[in-house]
Amino acid sequence: MFDSILKLFSPSNSQCVFCHAQKKNNKGMFGLCDLCTQSIPWIRSVECQKCGRYEKCYDCIKRKEVYFEVNRSAVQYSDEMREWLARYKYRGDESLLPLLIEMLRFPCESLIQALSRPKKQFDCITYIPLSPERLAERGFNQAEQLAQGIGKLYGIPVIPLLVRVLHSGKQSYKTRGQRLSDLQHVFKYRDNSTLELKGDTPLNIILVDDVYTTGSTLNQASSSIRKHLNAQVYGLTWAR
Template structure:
């Protein structure tokens, strides 16, 4: 009976309190994201690089990579909610590797509010697709779960018809150039009619080199997409700063 009650109260908490009471990242009170985690990981005090989304530490700055011409080519802008470290990194890894997609629900409101404050509203959103073999292993595509949260909160349509046709080999040890090359030809737009003249957000969980965003954006451009913005939960932090080049 005790067990049953514990389970029932867990369900009750899930239904009523989970969005408001506890921080989704550290479990402290005063969620959905507590002040400590906001300060440490979301860094709203820091500007994002206007091209690649990395967090930079001053106004009117691009990160070093973008200033040197190594930024996104196919995207108008990439932006990230927070810094990929600590509890935010743990949260994203728990979602992905411990099969907890429902946790995304706990951050859907603050993440969506932030997204619409950073990027122009668009005709639709596209989740970075996962190859069907990987999808079968994991059971869900975290980018799709995040896209669903944005759809639910902001009412933006989810655009179909982009597929990943090659499974991804491990990218961990590759340079950005190698990653870009490695990702060539692995995405395809099956239904280009959805994309001609449209504006879209591409959604992923994390960006490191931006190579995945570039590869998806490349095929969307070929299908006639007019403006493309990349949006993810977390990106790296740029430490070296350079002045705005234009």
């Protein structure tokens, strides 16, 4: 499945969308040159079936309460992928957004196929919200943009279900304990009448974020959703 999805995307533009080098041929995927294509550390198989990590996950072993069903990610969060995301997320290069969305197809297909086996489907996509302070600083919410892109690709409605009520510092600079403490009460459910309930049948919801590190953000956000909805929450993240 992985390779068949990749073959769909090989734009013929002569310039690489990331490094802007002239492409010698059209073998690179997603408008990338061969070198940039080869640098992508795809997660082709997972060791931890819960969080989608490509090796043993001690965060999942330590976690006592888990509120999401599974998480799946497109790539390992290598130094190269960190730079790709930084250019889009922190330097505002939104020309990379279509590339990141297309890269999310593989983990999204994995979630859809797993859910469809008992003939179920996803009811909506939501995303991790930013605090007003962070949104004003950055100008956009990267998780929301990724969610909107996936929603358009698969025809699944995107509904904001959460608000961030506390402004915490950047999670990437914090220890696991600090993350857990910071995120205890950071998300609040956002009442939304556009979400159609199914009686006693749980809703199936995709929750999008850019990076899964320890899973604390995804877990707390899933908990906030499930306190108000009869739902099963599935994480979809670009990097792991």
